[in-house]
Amino acid sequence: MRICYYGDDFTGSTDVLEALTTGGLRVILFMNIPELTLWNEKFAEYDGFGVAGVTRTLSTEQLEMTLKPALAELRAFGASITHYKVCSTFDSSPTSGSIGKVIDIAREVFTEQRYTPVLAGSPVLGRYTVFGNHFAAAGDGIVRLDRHPNLCKHPITPMNEADLRFHLSKQTNQSIGLMNVMDLEQHGSLLEERYAQVLSQNSDILLFDVLTEEHLGKIGGIISRESEAAPLFVVGSSGIEYALVEHWNRKGSMNPDPLSKQAETVEQLLVVSGSCSPVTHEQIEWALRHGYEGIRIPAAYMLDRSSDKITLLLEQAELMLKAGKSVILYTAMGPNDESIDLVQSILKEQGHDKAISGQVIGGCLGDLSRELIALTGLKRVVFAGGDTSGFAVKQLNIYALEMIASTVPGGPLCRAFSEDKRIDGLELVLKGGQVGPADFFEKVRRGYA
Helix, strand or coil, rough: CCCEECCCCHHHHHHHHHHHHCCCCEEEEHHHHHHHHHHHHHHHHHHEEECCCCCHHHHHHHEEEEEEEEHHHHHCCCCEEEEEECCCCCCCCCCCHHHHHHHHHHHHCCCCCCCCCCCEEEHHCCCCEECEEEEEEEEEEEEEEHHHHCCHHHCCCCCCCCEHHCCCCCCCCCEEEEHHHHHCCHHHHHHHHHHHHHHHHCCEEECECCCCCHHHHHHHHHHHHHHCCCCCEEECCCCCHHHHHHHHHHHHHCCCCCCCCCCCCCCCCCCEECCCCHHHHHHEEEHHHHHHHHEEHHHHHHCCCCHHHHHHHHHHHHHHCCCCCCEEECCCCCCCCHHHHHHHHHHHHHCCCCCHHHHHHHHHHHHHHHHHHHHHHHHHEEECHHHHHHHHHHCEEEEEEEEEEEEEEEEEEEEECCCCCCCCCEEEEEEEECCCCHHHHHHHCCCCC
């Protein structure tokens, strides 16, 4: 097996699925770690697999309980590389979704490796790291991470530091080195010499800059060679997969048969959004201007599940869908929506940490989605929101996803596997907050790639 990965949220997990599948590998995404015997009996011909987690919202104590046994189970599969997938914008904090804590835990499971590679950049997604500072696409431009209009205002993990070394140093006591863009401009023996010099500093963690596809290929080569000595644990965005695929393709060790299927158009689409991103806001507004029906789900309804108002919203959505309309269920319109503060205020009054908002909102959205799929026979659904999508999908009784077609980078169309016949075969897209153009939902409905 070439690779297995554990995603810190569901949208990011399908992002990796896309990177590997379009690169020519056959992989599948599970909702839970499969039994080793099941894997060997039914999936041994696959190149690898992923596990969709929700650790991005967990506390350090919860990470310890969840990840330590999970990583030990993953190691037992014998993959050359085990990847802990994080958001390409490195969303994390010392108390919520701590990437540093994850690396600390992994050091106890993967004891042989010299250091932990970290790669956040992914040019195909508009993410770049230069001299340790991270940049992300915003509109038509590229901005420093701490100046991104949404990321610096994220309700759970606001990103107020662009230098990933400083950001990470607040989450772990391990030393952090850097392989910078100038190092990666070297070739052949000069690159190897510079790499050896960087390693001589004996850093526990090595962050890789990335600005170009050529940098990715070089990083992929470095990671691949490190994995030859012992099973290697790595941390990063789907840039890890793009780097490895680039290297494996150059090396000629890939099956050159990437997925290029065009999805069919469906008559209607259900969009379920727990996102407060301005990108998703723009997408909802575009869809509403172009014939989609929108239903806002007030925060108070989700926090009081006994309310009959949720039932009324469900009936309203059912009528619209049965009339042939595409429907959007949404909780917020952008980062300044008043519902965000309201949810956090109510949770605080109830004695809960604000980090569980994704679980509360996602669970409610998942329940609504499951009912609507059963009532209307929907064929295709979009879940928007990195913090909420995972909890929503968990309510659908899905055990695995496999990519069937591309839409836009970071938002592949997947087929669901479920023991529930009403859910089995459902096509869905899990969309992160920053993913997609304004007409993204319509592209998904039409099967546009």
